[in-house]
Amino acid sequence: MDNLYELSISEASSLLKKKELSPVDLVASHLLRINETDNRLNSFITVLSDKSQKDALQAEKEILSGQWKGNLHGIPIGLKDLYYTKGIPTTVGSKIYKDFIPDFNATVVDKLTEAGAVIIGKLQMHEFALGTTSHNPHYGPAKNPWNTECVTGGSSGGSASAVSGGQCMGALGSDTGGSIRIPSALCGIVGMKPTFGRVSRYGVFPLSSSLDTVGPMTRTVKDNAIMLNAIAGHDINDSFSAKHSLSDYTSDIEKDISGIKIGNPQTYFYDVIDKEVVCLMEKASEHFTDLGAKVEPAEVPILEHTLAISGTILLTEAAEIHSENIRTKAELIGNDVKSRLQQGALTSGVDYVKSQRARTIYNQKIDDLFKTYDILVSPTVATGAPLLDDTSVDINGVQELIAPLMARLTRPQNITGLPTISLPIGFTSKGLPVAMQLTAPPFQEARLYNIANQYEKVSTFKNIIPSI
Amino acid sequence: MPHDNELKSDRLPEYVSKLSIDAEQWAILEPLVRSASNSVIMLDQVLTVETESSAIFVLGKV
Numbered sequence: 001m002d003n004l005y006e007l008s009i010s011e012a013s014s015l016l017k018k019k020e021l022s023p024v025d026l027v028a029s030h031l032l033r034i035n036e037t038d039n040r041l042n043s044f045i046t047v048l049s050d051k052s053q054k055d056a057l058q059a060e061k062e063i064l065s066g067q068w069k070g071n072l073h074g075i076p077i078g079l080k081d082l083y084y085t086k087g088i089p090t091t092v093g094s095k096i097y098k099d100f101i102p103d104f105n106a107t108v109v110d111k112l113t114e115a116g117a118v119i120i121g122k123l124q125m126h127e128f129a130l131g132t133t134s135h136n137p138h139y140g141p142a143k144n145p146w147n148t149e150c151v152t153g154g155s156s157g158g159s160a161s162a163v164s165g166g167q168c169m170g171a172l173g174s175d176t177g178g179s180i181r182i183p184s185a186l187c188g189i190v191g192m193k194p195t196f197g198r199v200s201r202y203g204v205f206p207l208s209s210s211l212d213t214v215g216p217m218t219r220t221v222k223d224n225a226i227m228l229n230a231i232a233g234h235d236i237n238d239s240f241s242a243k244h245s246l247s248d249y250t251s252d253i254e255k256d257i258s259g260i261k262i263g264n265p266q267t268y269f270y271d272v273i274d275k276e277v278v279c280l281m282e283k284a285s286e287h288f289t290d291l292g293a294k295v296e297p298a299e300v301p302i303l304e305h306t307l308a309i310s311g312t313i314l315l316t317e318a319a320e321i322h323s324e325n326i327r328t329k330a331e332l333i334g335n336d337v338k339s340r341l342q343q344g345a346l347t348s349g350v351d352y353v354k355s356q357r358a359r360t361i362y363n364q365k366i367d368d369l370f371k372t373y374d375i376l377v378s379p380t381v382a383t384g385a386p387l388l389d390d391t392s393v394d395i396n397g398v399q400e401l402i403a404p405l406m407a408r409l410t411r412p413q414n415i416t417g418l419p420t421i422s423l424p425i426g427f428t429s430k431g432l433p434v435a436m437q438l439t440a441p442p443f444q445e446a447r448l449y450n451i452a453n454q455y456e457k458v459s460t461f462k463n464i465i466p467s468i
Numbered sequence: 469m470p471h472d473n474e475l476k477s478d479r480l481p482e483y484v485s486k487l488s489i490d491a492e493q494w495a496i497l498e499p500l501v502r503s504a505s506n507s508v509i510m511l512d513q514v515l516t517v518e519t520e521s522s523a524i525f526v527l528g529k530v
Contacts, residue, residue, distance in 0.1 A: 302514050308507035315504075327487060339496055345487055346501045351508040358511040 004029035005166040008463045009223035012169065013071040016063060023063065023074025027056035027118055030076045034121070034167045037468045040148050042140050043162035045081045046089055046122040052076065055118045062116070071226045073116030078168040080159050081122040082129060083109055084203035092205045093125040093155075095138045095332045096325055106203025107238070108172060108214060108231040115230040120168050124158025127337045129174055129207045130318055131155055132182055132406035133386075137334040141388055144187055145466045146432055150385035153183035153406060159217050160187035166465040170218040170227050174204060176211045177314055178380075178410025181422035181437055184217055185380035188424045188433030188464065190224045190452070191217045195442045196417030197242030199228075200235030208317035209240070210356075211310070211414045219463040221423060221453040225249035228445060247446040253453040258292025260451065263373035268303035269409055273382040274395055280426040280434045281379050287458050288377075293451075298373060301365040303412060305358060307404070310411040312347055312355040319344030336403070363416050367441075375451060376439040379409055380422040384432030413439055421448045424461040433461075 004012070004026050015021035031049055038044055059074035079085065082092045084102035091097050105113070112119065124142040126134045134142040134157020142157035144150040145165035152161045156173030160183030163171050173180040175193040184191025192215045199214050206212055216227035228249045235241040264285065270278060285295045319326065319341050325333065326341045333341070369376065382405055383393055392399040413420040420439045427433060440448045456462050489497065 305507075305511055305514060308504070308511060311504060312508055330488075339493075339500065342487065342489060342493070342497055343500050343504065346497065347504065351505060354508055354511050354515065357515055361514055 003166075005033045006465055007169070008220045009071065009075055009169045009218065009226055010220070012075060013073070013226070016074045017068050019063060023056040023059040023118065024053070026074060027052050027076050027120065030120055030166075030168055033165075037165055037167065040468055041143050041145060041161045041165050041167070043124055043142055043158040043165065043167055044078075044121045045091055045093070045124055045139055045158070048088065048119060048121050052118050052120045059116055059118060069116035070230075072112065072230050075117050075170070076120040076168050077112060077117045078121050078123045078159060078162045078171040079109065079119060080125050080156050080171065080173050082125065082174060082205040083172060084205070085109055085119070085122065088122065090122065090205070091139070093127045093129070093136050093139065096329050098138070102203070104203060107200035107235045109203065111231050111233075117230070123156075123162055123171060126155035126157065126179075127334050128318070128322065129155040129176060129179055129205075130337045130340055132178065132403060134158065134183065135388065143388070144385045145468050146188060147385065147430070148468070149387055150432065151186065151388055153186035153381065153385065155179040156217065157183045160184055160189060160191070163187070163217050163219060164189050164465070165468055170216055170223055172214060172231070173217050174207070174212060174214045175414065176207045176213070177310055177414055178407045180215050180217060181380050181410050181420065181435075182406050184422045185424075185435030186385040186433060188461065189217055189219050190221050190424075191215065191422045192224050192228060192445065192448075193413065193420045194228060194232065194445055195242070195419045197240050198244070198419070198443065198445065199231050200233070200238045200241050202235050202237035206321050208314045210317060211314055213414070213417070219465070221421075221449055221456050222250060222253060224421070225253060225449040242443070244443045249446050249449050252446050252450045255450050256292070257451050257454045260293045260374045261372065262288055262293050262295045263298030263369060263376045264295050265298045265300040265303065265376060265378055268300070269378045272395055272400060272405065272408065273379060274384070274428070276384075276428045277379050277382060277434050281436060284377070284425045284436050284455070287455060291454055291458065295377070296373075298369060298376065300369065302358075302362055306362065306412040306415055307408065309355045309358050309362065310415050312351050313359065315340055315344030316347045316352045317344075319347070359415050366416050366418070370441045374440070375448065378437055378439070380435040380437040381406060382409060384428040384430060384434060410437070413437070418442060419445045419448055421452050423452050423456060425459065426461065
């Protein structure tokens with residue numbers, strides 16, 4: 001194969017295991033791809049060229065001597081630049097932390113390394129992960145591989161553009177209000193926000209302690225399950241880490257899904273949405289019906305309050321984390337992020353507690369829904385990727401501000417902490433990807449991978465790398 | 469504002485968390501803060517005095 005970067009993780013892993021592919025060649029192919037395309041995509045803040053080649057050589061020696069570590073051995077993976085990496089700059093997409101070099105690895109970075117993955121670089125992001133475009137004033141905007149004049153979405157925009165553009169085979173993002181799912185949707189890849197507590201956040205620069213989750217971004221559902229297998233599990237260093245038992249997330253992905261009940265919430269998710277996205281969601285429902293699933297309209301109570309709940313909690317917790325930065329270094333923070341942090345600092349304690357109480361009620365309502373449905377389906381983002389310089393987008397003749405629109409459909413799942421996977425369902429008439437998201441009860445990631453994989457098999461959208 | 473910080477549009481909030489916000493920035497922030505607070509007031513539609521306040525101590529744990 002000429003372009004090794006076009007392989008999926010599972011395809012490459014199979015060849016690596018059989019010693020028919022060298023990790024050195026695989027990593028070299030991705031470094032070349034980065035070299036050829038990153039002037040247009042701007043996915044990377046730091047490329048670990050020397051280190052990744054050295055680690056690939058080590059992986060090759062291990063595999064050749066019969067010490068194959070598993071499906072990620074020798075696979076080039078990127079990290080959003082908020083994962084602590086020992087001895088390697090970790091900017092959090094900010095000017096304030098441009099010279100920050102951690103002296104330890106995030107737990108998930110250690111887990112990936114132990115699984116044999118090759119860390120190829122640190123990826124672009126919205127400053128402090130507090131935004132949905134990845135339009136970064138300090139490191140430039142990450143650009144969408146499907147149209148480099150469009151945003152990637154955010155905040156894990158560099159992770160999405162690097163995976164979508166064939167610069168790495170998988171990446172880690174973080175999701176507090178949609179930051180894995182939004183860029184995955186706009187860049188045409190698969191993104192998993194696992195159950196809150198399923199994956200350790202130790203050594204991941206925080207944004208909002210009660211909402212933050214970390215998870216994988218890949219070009220196929222199976223690749224995503226492979227990555228979650230490597231990073232999931234309890235961590236004593238993360239006080240919110242769950243002790244719930246682990247699954248092999250790839251083991252059930254071929255199971256028949258006929259007979260499952262899918263709830264399709266109508267109000268809120270379809271109130272402000274492009275007609276083309278609605279059309280693609282209807283086609284996705286037809287695919288599920290063809291697979292033997294039953295898709296039914298569902299009523300989700302108090303959804304209309306979820307933006308108030310999540311916005312108040314997110315910004316208040318973010319302001320606490322960045323309290324010193326906004327008091328003493330505000331001039332170093334981009335205008336949009338500075339305003340959001342200051343807004344959080346000015347939120348009253350009463351509003352914060354009220355939002356947490358409302359959150360509990362919402363969570364109870366969603367729990368009740370899963371007595372009727374196995375999973376819920378909804379669109380991930382209400383439109384295709386907007387242009388880089390736009391501040392609003394036309395939705396059926398009405399101009400909608402991009403910032404609130406991007407996260408409108410993803411924030412509810414952060415309130416509940418429920419596992420949610422976003423996967424592509426087609427393209428707009430402008431050739432931009434559109435996605436749906438599937439939500440399951442706590443710790444049922446394996447079920448989501450099963451259903452998403454069955455969908456992916458009947459769809460035409462899998463492991464497609466656009467020409468850049 | 470009905471809540472504890474008692475923000476007023478004619479008074480800069482230097483006293484809140486020792487923040488220093490100039491008039492130009494406050495002009496951006498004031499409508500955002502007011503709009504967000506009004507959205508939270510709407511939560512009274514779903515909250516009752518019986519709602520378990522201890523929910524705060526299980527912050528999103530599932």
